[in-house]
Amino acid sequence: MADIAKRKEEAATTCICTGSTWANSCYPEEFEAEMNRVCPVHEFRALGRIFVARFSMSFNGWFDETARQAERDPKELERLLEIYRARHRSWLSARSAHLNQVGLEIQNDPKER
Numbered sequence: 001m002a003d004i005a006k007r008k009e010e011a012a013t014t015c016i017c018t019g020s021t022w023a024n025s026c027y028p029e030e031f032e033a034e035m036n037r038v039c040p041v042h043e044f045r046a047l048g049r050i051f052v053a054r055f056s057m058s059f060n061g062w063f064d065e066t067a068r069q070a071e072r073d074p075k076e077l078e079r080l081l082e083i084y085r086a087r088h089r090s091w092l093s094a095r096s097a098h099l100n101q102v103g104l105e106i107q108n109d110p111k112e113r
């Protein structure tokens with residue numbers, strides 16, 4: 001029992017930010033799920049460098065008419081990327097404002113390089 005509680009405590013302080021993320025324009029909901037996750041350490045979850053895969057149709061769409069009909073608007077991913085970038089900017093400026101207040105130098109997250 002104590003082990004489980006301890007593990008839960010550790011999980012709550014584990015950073016889930018990532019250095020790179022793939023975003024597929026056919027599956028914007030996958031990127032949306034990633035960008036809506038909250039890092040327990042940083043509050044905002046940094047997705048690092050985002051690699052965007054733009055396909056006019058999903059791979060299955062070449063073979064499967066049903067999958068082709070289920071295609072998403074490719075602009076949906078662009079919209080989500082804009083939201084993510086705006087959130088990232090406001091998080092960065094909020095963080096640097098806070099650090100300036102307490103007189104610390106701004107340190108870059110190594111994962112953002």
Ligand SMILES: [Zn+2]
Pocket residue numbers: 015016017039040041042043044045046
């Ligand atoms: Zn984090």
